[in-house]
Amino acid sequence: MIQKPKGTYDVYGKYGKNLLYLRDLIQALMEKYHYQYIRTPMFESSELYHRGVGETTDIVSKETYDFLDRGDRKMTLRPEGTAGVVRSFIENKMYGEASQPIKCWYYGPMYRYERPQSGRFREFYQFGVEVFGTDDPLADAEVISIPVNLYKLLGLKGIKVNINTLGDMESRKQYREVLLDYFKPHLDCLCEDCKKRYATNPLRILDCKVDKDLDIMKNAPKISDYLNDISKTHFDKVKKYLEAMNIEYTVDESLVRGLDYYTHTVFEVEASVEGFGSQNVLCGGGRYDSLVETIGGPKTAGVGFATGIERLMTALEYEKKLPGNLDNLDIYIIPMRDNEKEYSLNLLNMLRMNGFSSEMDMLNRGIKSNFKQADRLNSKYVIIIGENEISSNILTIKNNQTKDEFKVSIDELITFFDENIEDSEE
Numbered sequence: 001m002i003q004k005p006k007g008t009y010d011v012y013g014k015y016g017k018n019l020l021y022l023r024d025l026i027q028a029l030m031e032k033y034h035y036q037y038i039r040t041p042m043f044e045s046s047e048l049y050h051r052g053v054g055e056t057t058d059i060v061s062k063e064t065y066d067f068l069d070r071g072d073r074k075m076t077l078r079p080e081g082t083a084g085v086v087r088s089f090i091e092n093k094m095y096g097e098a099s100q101p102i103k104c105w106y107y108g109p110m111y112r113y114e115r116p117q118s119g120r121f122r123e124f125y126q127f128g129v130e131v132f133g134t135d136d137p138l139a140d141a142e143v144i145s146i147p148v149n150l151y152k153l154l155g156l157k158g159i160k161v162n163i164n165t166l167g168d169m170e171s172r173k174q175y176r177e178v179l180l181d182y183f184k185p186h187l188d189c190l191c192e193d194c195k196k197r198y199a200t201n202p203l204r205i206l207d208c209k210v211d212k213d214l215d216i217m218k219n220a221p222k223i224s225d226y227l228n229d230i231s232k233t234h235f236d237k238v239k240k241y242l243e244a245m246n247i248e249y250t251v252d253e254s255l256v257r258g259l260d261y262y263t264h265t266v267f268e269v270e271a272s273v274e275g276f277g278s279q280n281v282l283c284g285g286g287r288y289d290s291l292v293e294t295i296g297g298p299k300t301a302g303v304g305f306a307t308g309i310e311r312l313m314t315a316l317e318y319e320k321k322l323p324g325n326l327d328n329l330d331i332y333i334i335p336m337r338d339n340e341k342e343y344s345l346n347l348l349n350m351l352r353m354n355g356f357s358s359e360m361d362m363l364n365r366g367i368k369s370n371f372k373q374a375d376r377l378n379s380k381y382v383i384i385i386g387e388n389e390i391s392s393n394i395l396t397i398k399n400n401q402t403k404d405e406f407k408v409s410i411d412e413l414i415t416f417f418d419e420n421i422e423d424s425e426e
């Protein structure tokens, strides 16, 4: 049997319904925040990610799905959303729009060739936002508030916001030099990955999971001692604005994040869900004031975040925060015999077009087994169509919960359901 590729999964049944519930909630929240929806291609030219995400990052150096298309162009399945959105921002000249800043959100699949494990897939979905055109710390705080409010709305508890600053380019450069000097005599003690990071991106040594308990890591110089005034002020304001929204946070100076483009604020949000395991980071993000320029646009500030949908779904499953029985049908129609199928189908069509979720038997079940099916579907009403109903156009409608019966003429049917079924979406 042909099986799905490693690190991917199928969506169907209850999980599918729950995913749509989550996506709808995200969309509704984004409307409240007044962010625009953006969708960019699932593949882009490989160069975009080399320039955008960074040559030295794990994502680009080890995890991309690269291919040559039939015209011999180097393409990459997107490993994350930011670079593509920045490309679109530049290509569509959004920086020239009258209404600034540009705030957008996206939801879609990303691809990373990682070792599959719990919470880590090769095809996974992200919901993310990007804000362009403001370097005000207000935007950093607003972006951080989005996942926090989303997780709150979903009912998750034990949410922990970790923040740090990498400073502006000047501070970051100075700190990089300090780190190079500091780690130079200790290179032999570091893991192989960190030895490479020393040459390519020394900041990333700080969030090494292998070396994290070494004394040289604990005693490493702190970024906070090398921030210039602009960087310090920016970070202080972000913290102040988070406090204004009553968002609790912890400053974690080892948080540097795995992508090259960040400046100033970086953050991650964890959920401490019992039994959730090590992949408890639900989202990550930060500010990237040089990325638009790096990708070829005009100098434009940016800030954003992305949350993994699978991890969020797992947290919601553990915390039992997903809707229980999602199957709820308004009306189930039972044609008694073959002769009544056309009339029933016409009725079914009319009910659906008037906004009622409806189904009809398509397996020629007997009446008992049809009522069982109506129960399985959690149907509010059942209509049985026989010869008499068709000749009189008076239908018998059964309330499937109370078992009360009503005689309603076909002309009155929609009014009847309008009055008795409150909201077919509920």
Ligand code: HAM
Pocket: 079, 080, 081, 082, 112, 114, 119, 120, 121, 122, 124, 126, 128, 129, 130, 258, 259, 281, 282, 283, 284, 285, 286, 287, 303, 304, 305, 306, 307, 308, 309, 310, 311
């Ligand atoms: P990231 O930290 O690489 O950041 O990914 C964000 C989130 O995507 C993670 O916190 C995690 O929930 C989820 N995620 C990442 N890799 C996997 C995987 N293999 N399987 C399942 N979930 C995964 C970014 O992607 C940045 N573009 C975020 C950003 C937007 N920064 C600024 N704007």
